[in-house]
Amino acid sequence: MKPVGFDQKIQLHQLDFVLKNIGKVSNNEMHSLLDHYLLNDIQGPASRRCAHAIIMKIWWSVEQHHTLIRDYLVSNYSLLSSQEKGSLHWCMTTLAYPFFREQVNYLGKNFRMADEVRSKTVVAEMKNLYGDRRRVEVATGAVFASIKNWGFINMIKPGVYMLPNEKVNIDSPILKQLMVEVLMEHLQTDSVSLEMVNNSAIFFPFNYHISIGDLAQDRFSIVRNIRDTFIERNPKIPYSV
DNA sequence: GGCACAAGTCTAGCCAAGAT
């Protein structure tokens, strides 16, 4: 059975709190700071413990092969607009949690076909992927509640979601590179076409266009053929703007 | 190896509000 993991509503300010402390405090200090910080939002100790683990996994204890981009994002965080900062959390959450990524991908595909999406439809698809269990319902609800809190979708009535009137503009090359990484993670590859990046359902709340000039020349190499332009990644080389 | 502990994951269930 595939693990789910993401089972609590996570708020943007909670993710911001950890992000702003990276590189400034020790691991133990971060754990106690976050626990104290979360007391304001979550009273139940068990739920708080769950949310704590999720938030730390997204920004602090990221997988080894994501530490390069995480550190790059932390040092360039201040260059992003407030809307882009929300998108940054979106992308990091998709890296940390395949469940989150698969759900927003499916959600994005649905929003291409219709203005409204019912949570029932999404729960059915997630149960298809992760098994028919209560756990999947809880987690799907947690993803909806989180991205609603982050302002990427609106709930117009119980169980029915719509996109906001305005999509989030993504101009920063910092974020665009992260989006390429997210898509490569999703597809489990080191090579994607420009067309795939610019049409991925995972980024449905974003208004963006990625061109080769947005990508760090050392980390990404560009391969052109007759039909498309491909981005290939060298995972060992760090980022630069 | 065996143990204790922490972190991560999960089941089962409660309650409130709104829809049917």
Next chain:
DNA sequence: ATCTTGGCTAGACTTGTGCC
């Protein structure tokens, strides 16, 4: 009145890690 949905929680199970 009953069902559905969203939000929340207690506590159990599993896995990883450090120490003896």
